[in-house]
Amino acid sequence: MNIIKNPAKKEWKTILQRPTQTVGDIEQTVTQIFDDVKRNKDAAISKYTALFDGVELENTQVAVFEFSIAVAKVSDELKIAIQQAKSNIEAFHTAQKTEKVFIETTNGVSCWQEKRPIQKVGLYIPGGTAPLFSTVLMLAIPAQIAGCKEIVLCSPPNKDGEIHPAILYTAQLCGITKVFKVGGIQAIAGMTFGTEVIPKVYKIFGPANQFVTVAKQLATKYGVAIDMPAGPSELLVVADDTANASYVASDLLSQAEHGADSQVILVSTSEKLIQKVSLELQKQLITLPRRDIAQKAIDNSKSIWVASDEIALELINEYGPEHFIVCTKNTSFYVDQIENAGSVFIGNYTPESAGDYASGTNHTLPTNGFSKAYSGVNLDSFTKSITFQEITKEGILNIGNSIAVMAAEEGLEAHKNAVILRLNDLK
Structure with missing residues (x-):
């Protein structure tokens, strides 16, 4: 993974670019x-x-x-x-x-x-x-x-x-x-x-x-x-010295093995942890059957050191990860304030693999920054909401004049007439 130290905010867009074709x-x-x-x-x-x-x-x-x-x-x-x-x-x-x-x-x-x-x-x-x-x-x-x-x-x-x-x-x-x-x-x-x-x-x-x-x-x-x-899978892990480096590396590789165009990112306030994770990545990578695929994804991925949790959170929300793992001392800071993420995994014992398979949440999630506007698949994804309304005589008398005035102002005379005809019949 490419290690980037304390990048300027103006560089974030370039650093966080996905390795996909347009x-x-x-x-x-x-x-x-x-x-x-x-x-x-x-x-x-x-x-x-x-x-x-x-x-x-x-x-x-x-x-x-x-x-x-x-x-x-x-x-x-x-x-x-x-x-x-x-x-x-x-x-x-x-x-x-x-x-x-x-x-x-x-x-x-x-x-x-x-x-x-x-x-x-x-x-x-x-x-x-x-x-x-x-x-x-x-x-x-x-x-x-x-x-x-x-x-x-x-x-x-x-x-x-x-x-x-x-x-x-x-x-x-x-x-x-x-x-x-x-x-x-x-x-x-x-x-x-x-x-x-x-x-x-x-x-x-x-x-x-x-x-x-x-x-x-x-x-x-x-x-x-x-x-x-x-599209292609992605994962961002935020971790500090309280995280288990071998666990972090295993999570990064679990996404990297999806495909050569996958991307994984580590964000940390600890340079020491970044070094530990880098060593663990190489140690674990050589044992994987899909190591060639994972290696290509790792080559497109980054470890980013930042000076504070506040900077880390801002960068993460800018990226909008599909999967977001939080392994930090100040867990609630990230969990309470994350705005753009498909699915969040909290703590050392919550691997992203759990959401992929058996915890119960859905693994079909927005990638490529679309978590800024899209939700992951859920029950509502398979339904649509239909609105209904029923108005009694009392009801049309109560709101009819407001409808007529608004329609007239918009120049929609037929809309107005649809109400006035009913009001006149009720006088």
């Missing part, structure tokens, strides 16, 4: 694939699956017998772990249910708000260098709790034309039956436009690489909503 660098490719899928549907899907995944498929939808085969391949130990994670995620997301909000704003004027599920949702599950079956739990569980009627899952196939068994097992465990062996840009395009096989959806969820992230953003131009721009 939208402009890859948008042309994404647009071309979208146009092809829109016109040629499954034929285009098959073409890009052969090109990018190296496999030609007769059928992209996972058959019933493939689920059975997958279930048999998953070890009992992994099944138990997935089931425990499922239980915790269900508990946390079920707790997010809210009651109808009702109020009589004026005598005779009743207003209320109710949640309704999004009818058709698409879940994108990365399956490249790391088959993220845990993401199935994070997306399928709240979709089911919310009551979404149609849930479509897309994940790229391997060279044998198969989806990882753990992904299929988890999908079946969560009640998902419409699973398609389609990944990358073409998967997002397929769910955006619909094909002969893949249903069109109203909202697309799921983390992925830069190309899929841009594809999701392009989908919004065609009237399909997305959860958030969730």
Whole structure:
């Protein structure tokens, strides 16, 4: 990791820049694939699956017998772990249910708000260098709790034309039956436009690489909503001399191994800790099966020494990390005042891995600074709020004149007349 000491504020933007391509660098490719899928549907899907995944498929939808085969391949130990994670995620997301909000704003004027599920949702599950079956739990569980009627899952196939068994097992465990062996840009395009096989959806969820992230953003131009721009993973740790250097290093590496375009940052008021973490990183890195990937991410990452907690907090809020770990003596200072973060992990015994898998919180989070404006996936992500109002005779008499006066001032005579006609009938 590059060590930076007490950088001037004017340098922060450059220092905190993500190691990702800009939208402009890859948008042309994404647009071309979208146009092809829109016109040629499954034929285009098959073409890009052969090109990018190296496999030609007769059928992209996972058959019933493939689920059975997958279930048999998953070890009992992994099944138990997935089931425990499922239980915790269900508990946390079920707790997010809210009651109808009702109020009589004026005598005779009743207003209320109710949640309704999004009818058709698409879940994108990365399956490249790391088959993220845990993401199935994070997306399928709240979709089911919310009551979404149609849930479509897309994940790229391997060279044998198969989806990882753990992904299929988890999908079946969560009640998902419409699973398609389609990944990358073409998967997002397929769910955006619909094909002969893949249903069109109203909202697309799921983390992925830069190309899929841009594809999701392009989908919004065609009237399909997305959860958030969730691209390459990132983690920021703030730590001081009270932190365990080996734990900090392990957390940094846990994110670095996601991909070469991931980024991890250590912010500390202790130069001594930074040195300890640097040594631990190299010690732990050589033992990792994905050390080449992790090393590339580490090369794009930074350790930043600052003079005070106040400066550290300001820098962290400027960065807006996807994952934020706090291992400091003054924990409450950061926890109470953090404004921009996707998910926060507190203390030496709360690894980021817990949120990725089994604590119960959701791991689909805003990256690339989008935590300044976006929340991570939660139950409300799968619903929309509808407002209702009912006005009695007394109610329209109470607010009718205000409506008419305001409409007249805006020059909207028909709006005014809609009220005046009713008021005149009640005189």
